[in-house]
Amino acid sequence: MGSGELEEDPHSLSVRAFFGLPVPEPQREELGRFIAECAQVAPDFRWTATENLHLTIRFLGNVRRAVAEQIVDTLASRPTAGFELVPGGIGTFGRGRIVRVVWLGLRAGADAAGALAAQVEVESLRAGLVGAINESHPGRRASAQERSFKGHVTLARARARYGSRLPDLPAPPVLDPWRADALILYSSRLTRAGAIYEAIRTLPLQ
Secondary structure (H helix, E strand, O other): OOHHHHOOOHHHOEEEEEEEEEOOHHHHHHHHHHHHHHHHHOOOEEEOOHHHOEEEEEEEEEEEHHHHHHHHHHHHOOOOOOEEEEEEEEEEEEEOOEEEEEEEEEEEOHHHHHHHHHHHHHHHHHOOOOOOEOOOOOOOEOOOOOOOOOOOEEEEEEOOOOOEEOOOOOOOOOOOOEEEOEEEEEEEEEEOOEEEEEEEEEEEOO
16 A cells, blocks of 8 residues: 555545634734733633634634635635724623623624625535534534624633633723735634634635
């Protein structure tokens, strides 16, 4: 048996993957300084590494890489226009002061991001994926209500499974708007030091 026959096709491998819109470097740097301040006052939360900041469009979960790339190919056959994103204020997922996720919302561009998310959702279902993953609880599927898209950049997650009390945070920076001109399929590898994201495919938005 030749050595080539022993090699595993990388497209048959499973990856933990998601679609996202990257945050440009200038805005990432400003958010990074804000996150560093927040980490000092809210250590019960895991704060996102600056290089990992993005706006989630669709979390796929563990999926065969070939299936994820098939979704990209289908989306590429139907060109989508880019759009402007205007960042908004800080929000949370949770109940009252018991918070699971801290995020940065959108003041403008949410409708366009939602339309893109709906398009990705349709193609994900056509590719055989069943419902969106709940980003706050990746171990289970989202309910219909939870699947209602809310564009945001995740800043932190509680270390405790069911959330933690969130103290008052510093005032967030006022970020410049940016244009979403690419949809990226990322892989997400979990390590003890935190998640490591890698771009698998980049789909330009016209």
